[in-house]
Amino acid sequence: MDEYSLNRELLDGVDKVLFSSQQIQTRVEELGSRISRDYVGKKPLLVGVLRGVVFFMVDLMRTIDIPLEVDFMSISSYSPESRNLGLVRVVKDLELSITGRHVLFVEDIIDTGMTLNHLLRTLKARQPASLEVCVLFDKGKNRQIEVPIKYKGFDIPDAFVVGYGLDYREGYRNLPFVATLNPQSIRSE
Ligand code: 5GP
Numbered sequence: 449m450d451e452y453s454l455n456r457e458l459l460d461g462v463d464k465v466l467f468s469s470q471q472i473q474t475r476v477e478e479l480g481s482r483i484s485r486d487y488v489g490k491k492p493l494l495v496g497v498l499r500g501v502v503f504f505m506v507d508l509m510r511t512i513d514i515p516l517e518v519d520f521m522s523i524s525s526y527s528p529e530s531r532n533l534g535l536v537r538v539v540k541d542l543e544l545s546i547t548g549r550h551v552l553f554v555e556d557i558i559d560t561g562m563t564l565n566h567l568l569r570t571l572k573a574r575q576p577a578s579l580e581v582c583v584l585f586d587k588g589k590n591r592q593i594e595v596p597i598k599y600k601g602f603d604i605p606d607a608f609v610v611g612y613g614l615d616y617r618e619g620y621r622n623l624p625f626v627a628t629l630n631p632q633s634i635r636s637e
């Protein structure tokens with residue numbers, strides 16, 4: 449998709465493009481090659497949280513050239529306060545068992561790290577053979593808890609971003625690039 453010929457309505461409220469679709473694809477391919485090498489003979493199980501990770505998961509899977517499996521879970525926050533603590537409710541659990549499997553947790557973006565920390569603890573309790581993290585965007589600056597990231601796409605400034613699966617109130621997910629929103633459009637919604 450050419451970013452300059454996108455529907456104007458879709459671009460409404462978009463401020464600055466931080467990562468073009470081409471930049472993202474190139475980096476995803478690099479991650480996929482590393483993962484393919486590291487997991488030879490291990491048939492990794494890629495696990496993601498719906499729905500933001502869908503673009504990244506699908507593109508990443510296409511660049512991995514060894515056998516793998518994939519599964520998704522879905523979470524929701526009890527309240528804004530509990531969300532800040534990373535306490536989330538699993539709304540849809542994984543369908544596959546991860547016990548004894550080499551699990552690669554694939555995440556679109558990590559900010560404070562609280563959500564990921566909570567989810568990793570939940571998954572570890574199921575005794576996978578190994579559990580690693582692959583994240584596309586890392587905000588770093590706001591990290592409140594150390595989480596081990598084995599594969600990282602990009603460091604990203606501390607700004608709210610949308611596109612490539614990431615939403616603002618469910619919108620903008622289908623932008624092919626990742627961009628900031630202008631502050632007025634965030635406030636006026
Ligand atoms: P954390 O617990 O690391 O603070 O939060 C991670 C989750 O917050 C991500 O999985 C994502 O759902 C959401 N999130 C954090 N930063 C952004 C952002 O800039 N844009 C969007 N769309 N979601 C974000």
